[in-house]
Amino acid sequence: MSFKMKMEQAAKSKGSPLVLALDFPFEPQQNREKLLVKAQAVLKAAYPYVCAVKINHHLTLPLGTFDGVSQLVEQIRGQGLLAIMDAKVNDIGSTNQVIAEYYFAAGFDALIANPFIGWDEGLKPLFDVSHRLNRGIILLCYMSHKGAGEGYGQTIIDPDTGQPTLQYLSFARKALQWGADGVVVGATVPQKIAEVKQILDSEVAIYSPGVGAQGGAAETAVKAGSDYLIVGREITMALDPAYAARQLSDSIRGI
Numbered sequence: 001m002s003f004k005m006k007m008e009q010a011a012k013s014k015g016s017p018l019v020l021a022l023d024f025p026f027e028p029q030q031n032r033e034k035l036l037v038k039a040q041a042v043l044k045a046a047y048p049y050v051c052a053v054k055i056n057h058h059l060t061l062p063l064g065t066f067d068g069v070s071q072l073v074e075q076i077r078g079q080g081l082l083a084i085m086d087a088k089v090n091d092i093g094s095t096n097q098v099i100a101e102y103y104f105a106a107g108f109d110a111l112i113a114n115p116f117i118g119w120d121e122g123l124k125p126l127f128d129v130s131h132r133l134n135r136g137i138i139l140l141c142y143m144s145h146k147g148a149g150e151g152y153g154q155t156i157i158d159p160d161t162g163q164p165t166l167q168y169l170s171f172a173r174k175a176l177q178w179g180a181d182g183v184v185v186g187a188t189v190p191q192k193i194a195e196v197k198q199i200l201d202s203e204v205a206i207y208s209p210g211v212g213a214q215g216g217a218a219e220t221a222v223k224a225g226s227d228y229l230i231v232g233r234e235i236t237m238a239l240d241p242a243y244a245a246r247q248l249s250d251s252i253r254g255i
């Protein structure tokens with residue numbers, strides 16, 4: 001079964017399209033054991049309300065991919081959730097291939113990658129590894145932060161038509177053509193979610209970070225066409241992460 005289909009099943013069985021971004025702030029005197037325990041506790045509290053967990057450098061840097069993080073990945077998958085590595089893979093193909101092999105060996109179900117690197121000798125080797133190991137690739141399309149427009153919002157000349165088009169719309173068309181499992185469009189730009197949805201329909205899923213801490217609204221993003229909401233600090237920094245995750249999940253149920 002493809003990663004895209006596994007996500008659909010997980011979201012259905014959990015009754016939630018939330019992807020928990022298991023992020024914690026930098027602590028100068030990092031006690032790794034304490035950080036791992038904290039991550040495990042938030043995961044335990046939030047898992048009934050989410051269908052997947054996204055891990056970022058917040059945990060791979062202090063805990064190590066094959067030490068603490070692979071333990072977390074095992075815990076995530078043991079709960080029937082999928083594990084996504086937010087590596088934003090962005091290098092030449094041979095390097096991307098090695099990055100992917102390591103993260104997939106650590107148990108991750110999917111990786112996030114940057115389409116600016118292009119297909120030949122860039123993304124293609126990454127997609128090849130992910131197909132061989134039956135894992136998923138999610139591509140950035142329009143990021144959630146304010147400066148995203150400087151790159152993803154540029155007007156470019158479409159190499160196929162010779163006509164001007166917007167970078168993120170071109171990335172959405174390429175994601176479809178390349179068979180990506182998903183694209184990332186910020187919850188902070190609901191109009192762009194709707195435009196991308198017009199292109200992708202249900203062929204490629206839309207993942208939207210930026211809810212809460214970055215100012216995006218869950219309900220608006222889902223109404224615009226997001227399939228999954230990626231949520232970090234709103235849950236991980238809450239006094240009661242279980243309550244925060246449940247509230248969010250309830251707020252978009254049935255939309």
Ligand code: XMP
Nearest residue numbers: 021056112143144184209213214231232233
């Ligand atoms: P917060 O705390 O803002 O965390 O809910 C969001 C998480 O998602 C990451 N992030 C992104 N990842 N494309 C991505 O692939 C994006 O546009 C994007 N915006 C935020 C962020 O690093 C954090 O882990």
